[in-house]
Amino acid sequence: MLITLPDFAYLLGVPTATARLRVIPEDFQVIETLSFEPSGTGEHVFLQIRKRNTNTDWLARQLAQFANVKSLAVSYAGLKDRHAVTTQWFSIHLAGQAGDKLNWQTLNNETVQVLQQTRHERKLRRGALRDNQFILCLRDVTGDHQDLENRLTQLAAQGVPNYFGEQRFGHNHHNLQQAGTILLEHASVADRHQRGLYLSAARSFLFNCILSERVSRRLWNQAMIGDVMQLAGSHSVFPIKEIEADIIQRLQMFDLHPAAPLWGKGENLATADALALMQTVLAPYSGWCDGLIREDLTLEWRNLRLVVNDLQWTWLDATTLQLRFHLPAGSYATTVLRELVISEEYSFEN
Template sequence: MIPPRPYLTASLPGIGGTIKESCDDFLVEEIPAYQPCGSGDHAYLIVEKRGITTLEAIRRIARHLNVAERAIGYAGMKDAAGVTRQTISVEHVKPEAAEGVELDGLKIVSATRHTNKLKLGHLKGNRFRIVVRDIAPHAGEVVPAVLEILQQRGVPNYFGYQRYGSQGNSHLIGAAMLRHDWQGATDRLMGEPEAVRDEQWRAGIEAYQRGDLAGALELFPRHCRSEREVLQRLAARPDGFERAFAVIHPRLKKLYLSALQSWLFDQVVEHRIQQIDALLPGDLAWKHVNGACFLVEDADTEAERTRTFEISATGPIFGCKMKQPAGKPLEIEQQILDNEQIRPADFDMGGGLRMEGERRPLRIPLEAPSFRIEGDRLELEFSLVKGSYATALLREITKNF
């Protein structure tokens, strides 16, 4: 279990509460980077989905419209929890053939022509409306105080637990991969018994840990497709961990490496949480207007731009080509890599598994927050830039995770 990261608002108590008791308690709406122009070969569909992922929504729409999934573009991934409104693009489909379509778990709200396919990142951010239930009586004093601090200093740009998989161990698989520790990667893939609730699944993990590969294969649930494929190869050759792990789809392997990058970045945010709105000499500063970075030589000179949220310090999405800072920021980042026994060059694993890396701001602006409290129920609205997570804000208010 990953311990909670420190809070920027640690001086204020949490309000507790529960989130996502129903789909309607968690609403997300994409803020588009641009509007469709009304002409072109692509239909831009605003899709409202409930309880299904973006990829599942795309599968259902592709099947209904009789198009290949690769002909559909999207700007951002949304998970299954809650109600989300997002835009997807479909090539060579008439808008009138899609508008108003309702399928299991989704409906197409509108359809307009445009000239290009949507690609990942083609959005400004997301607008959230979230309900927190069973909150503490002191919420009326705490919520506005937390929001004021976050508006002034920024929201810590943690990735958080949602990046580490259902068992919270995806980053550990990625770390073992970088070390070429294939048995370690396989052990982490199979997981720990206490991390799952299903009794049969738990028994399957325990069988694997005892070395009973045939028993584990029989017990692992059918939806654990990767685990079962690895077990099948191991059963044929128990010492062939590298060969067995190779059966995992490259897309999943990249997810494990991405989870590791997120884990390492979150450690940098944790290390600098109390000075998250300050720059150090040697920082690579992020320009919020366009995402460009520059090396900070004199932090005092840049203090006003930092205060007005024009720029912020960045942290590493480690990779084999990531630009490095200097001075104290470099020392912090290098120490984190050393602790994990990883070098930047390790992120170029070959075979399509090359993670080049990039920089990411340590904080993000909180835009247009508002809230309403009725009894033990908080309704919270706010916007965040793309690539950031609502949990980064919610955890500061609830102190639950």
């Protein structure tokens, strides 16, 4: 089946400026910060690695091969962009002195550099990040500079809609097409990892549809009657029946964010107006929703508002704009960029 992504609603309207992104890998830099400090002891070797134009999964397999362990012994907190320069942590399960005898620096080459080595008692789990720092360079920027700076000021003050980035849906939306065959045609996919990617793409798509409708109604950062609220920096959620003054104040202070579901089995906490909006948006995708429940995925919640922390910008010259900001784990820098410029991305061979 053919799925076409809708033009999800913009917070500030379609940008008038254009720019080129990733002309070179150094134009897109990501530095992750763990949510904990490795203890220095334990069965798991932790490596901080800077990689250039390198796929995270591919590098994890290279680490496993170098350490002579199974691929499952290597883990990381999150996938990082391939066409970029990214700094991230990996853990390798190596009990005893085995890991200490390996010279990890021999891995260094023009695309990979081991920056730090330590140990910890437990493996590195997905999502175990405090945040990601982004340093992006937009080249050949055209359009009204003042409008672009006004947009930056607004994003710094109020954040952006927390859309899943298009990369979630795969090249030419392949992941989404495959999800449709699984959910609507009961197709089988032998590779569990790939199957998981496809189903995650489906849940992300449905979330984006709900968020887009709320952006259109200017309710993406406002409470609705019957809404579900998520505590900032937490996965904790709670439903509200009425929009009380305390809820409004906490939303203004960024202590709370409205949330929408990542579809699956389990209780939908939304009621009243919030539930009605959700049902209207998802009605054309009832087969997808039923399929996700059949696939035994558990309903989860994701906040609708993405706070762009420490947003700074500098004009390196008349047409080159550098951006610096921090985002929490699970969010997308491209979601920030889509509110600023229409970007043309370049690609590189690994």
